[in-house]
Each structure stands twice: as structure tokens, then as C-alpha cells.
Amino acid sequence: MRVTIKRDWIHGWLLLAPAMVFLFAFTHIPAITTFINSFYSTPRGQRSAKFIGLANYERLLGDEVFWKVLVNNLWFALGTIPISVGLAIVMALWVNGKLAGRSFVRMAYFTPTVLPLIAVANIWLFFYTPGFGLFDQIVGGLFGWTSTNWLGDPATALNAVIVVTIWKEAGFFMIFYLAALQTIPVTLIEAAQIEGASRWTVFRRITFPLLMPTTLFVSVNAVINSFRLVDHIFILTDGGPDNASSLLLFYVYETAFRYWETGYAATLTVVLLVLLSALAIGQFFFFDRKVHYK
Numbered sequence: 001m002r003v004t005i006k007r008d009w010i011h012g013w014l015l016l017a018p019a020m021v022f023l024f025a026f027t028h029i030p031a032i033t034t035f036i037n038s039f040y041s042t043p044r045g046q047r048s049a050k051f052i053g054l055a056n057y058e059r060l061l062g063d064e065v066f067w068k069v070l071v072n073n074l075w076f077a078l079g080t081i082p083i084s085v086g087l088a089i090v091m092a093l094w095v096n097g098k099l100a101g102r103s104f105v106r107m108a109y110f111t112p113t114v115l116p117l118i119a120v121a122n123i124w125l126f127f128y129t130p131g132f133g134l135f136d137q138i139v140g141g142l143f144g145w146t147s148t149n150w151l152g153d154p155a156t157a158l159n160a161v162i163v164v165t166i167w168k169e170a171g172f173f174m175i176f177y178l179a180a181l182q183t184i185p186v187t188l189i190e191a192a193q194i195e196g197a198s199r200w201t202v203f204r205r206i207t208f209p210l211l212m213p214t215t216l217f218v219s220v221n222a223v224i225n226s227f228r229l230v231d232h233i234f235i236l237t238d239g240g241p242d243n244a245s246s247l248l249l250f251y252v253y254e255t256a257f258r259y260w261e262t263g264y265a266a267t268l269t270v271v272l273l274v275l276l277s278a279l280a281i282g283q284f285f286f287f288d289r290k291v292h293y294k
Contacts, residue, residue, distance in 0.1 A: 037266035056267035077226040088173035121235035154244035
């Protein structure tokens with residue numbers, strides 16, 4: 001018996017080993033290296049990096065651009081996550097019911113997800129183009145409004161990127177909710193309907209509580225996605241105008257690969273990782289309590 005258990009234990013670790021190697025090589029080791037580099041200066045030419053302690057973190061506290069892009073990112077998350085998740089639930093409920101052409105509608109909802117990010121950004125760049133873009137043509141033709149530079153105006157640039165992100169992600173999240181809806185026993189809903197429960201009551205008391213584990217998974221992914229967006233920013237606005245649409249990871253990219261401030265970029269990355277970890281842990285505690293309460 002002990003020999004069998006030991007053999008199974010060895011086989012289990014051998015099966016896990018390839019995944020663990022990649023996980024450590026491309027996730028944990030780079031994270032630890034980044035944390036160490038955040039305490040060093042940026043190497044210049046033949047001058048190697050020097051240990052500078054908390055100097056990069058002191059610089060970060062006084063960096064106006066950092067605080068601006070952090071506020072932008074928080075606003076971006078608040079604008080994309082609730083709407084994307086809400087739309088995903090509505091779309092999943094819609095295509096899960098008896099609907100003519102249901103397969104076509106599902107495909108239409110999911111299509112933005114499979115498109116490459118760069119292609120999506122270029123499509124919407126045409127939509128937002130002042131003068132002859134799709135939005136200006138529709139708004140100008142129907143209401144006679146003047147041309148609007150959606151991506152060039154600090155008041156609308158970030159909101160324009162939010163719209164693109166919602167369009168891109170809602171269909172992706174819908175797939176998870178659709179799969180979760182199909183696991184809910186039909187007998188529960190039928191029993192509630194027999195008792196006279198309305199559709200809203202069935203959703204609020206039965207469907208939505210049973211979707212809580214899926215909501216946890218989707219919300220964690222939505223938060224991570226909202227803080228790691230680079231492609232759309234790079235194509236649509238390049239962070240402008242005046243950093244009005246720049247997000248935290250895009251600022252990390254600029255600092256590291258445009259200005260070659262690798263030490264300071266490592267510091268920004270550490271802050272980003274800490275922020276994401278705190279948000280993910282908070283979501284786990286919040287939704288875990290909701291699941292157990294329900």
C-alpha cells in the first residue's frame with residue numbers, strides 16, 4: 001500500500017512538473033526579479049545598476065503622471081467592469097432561452113472576442129475618425145451635429161476607449177455565464193414558477209445566487225483585464241492627449257521601452273502587482289461571503 005501511494009505521489013509531481021517549471025520561469029521568477037530591480041537605478045551604457053534603496057518609490061510618490069494614470073485606470077475599471085459583466089449576464093440570459101436563430105445570436109455576441117486586439121482597435125479607430133468616421137456620419141446625418149474628435153479630446157478620449165473595451169469583453173464574459181446557466185437545474189425554476197414567482201424574483205432569488213461562483217471568476221478576470229490594457233491605447237490614442245487616456249500598464253511600457261527607465265518601470269510594475277493582488281483578494285472575500293450567505 002505504501003509503495004503504491006509513493007508511486008502515485010511521484011507520478012503526480014511528474015505530471016505537475018512541466019506546468020510548474022513554466023509557471024516559475026515566466027511568472028514567479030520575473031516577479032521576484034522585478035521587485036529586486038525596483039531598488040536599483042537604471043543601467044546606462046557601461047555604468048551598471050546601483051542599489052538606491054527606496055529612491056524609486058519616493059520618486060513615484062511625487063510623480064504627477066503616475067497619479068493621473070492611476071486615477072484614469074480606476075475610472076476605466078469602474079466604467080468597464082460593471083457594464084461588461086451586466087451586459088454579459090443579460091446576453092447570456094437572452095441566448096439561453098428559446099430564441100429563433102439562437103446559434104447565430106451567440107456567434108454574433110462572441111465574434112468581437114475572437115478578433116485580434118490590434119484589428120479591433122483599427123476598426124474602432126475608423127469609427128472615431130473625425131469628419132468621415134462612422135459615428136460622425138451617423139450623428140451628423142441624423143442630428144446635424146458638428147464633427148467631434150472623440151480620441152483627440154481629453155474629455156472623451158478615455159470614455160471612447162471604455163466603449164471599445166466593453167464591446168470587446170462583454171461577449172467573452174457571456175460564454176462563462178451561458179455555461180453556468182446551463183448547469184442550473186430546470187426543476188428549481190419550474191418549482192418557483194409554480195409557486196407564482198415572477199421572472200425577476202426567479203432571477204434574484206435563484207439564478208443570480210447560483211451564478212455567484214461564475215461572477216467571482218468573471219470579475220477577477222475583468223479587473224485584471226482593466227489594468228493590463230495596452231494594445232487599444234497604443235493604436236487609438238497613444239496615451240494622449242496629455243495622458244488623458246493613459247493607463248497604468250501603458251505608463252509602465254512607456255517608462256521601460258520609450259524612456260528606458262527600467263529601474264523606475266520595475267517600481268511601477270511592483271505597485272501594479274500589489275494593487276491587482278489586493279483587488280483580487282478583496283473580491284475573493286467579498287464574493288465568498290455572498291456565496292455562503294446565499
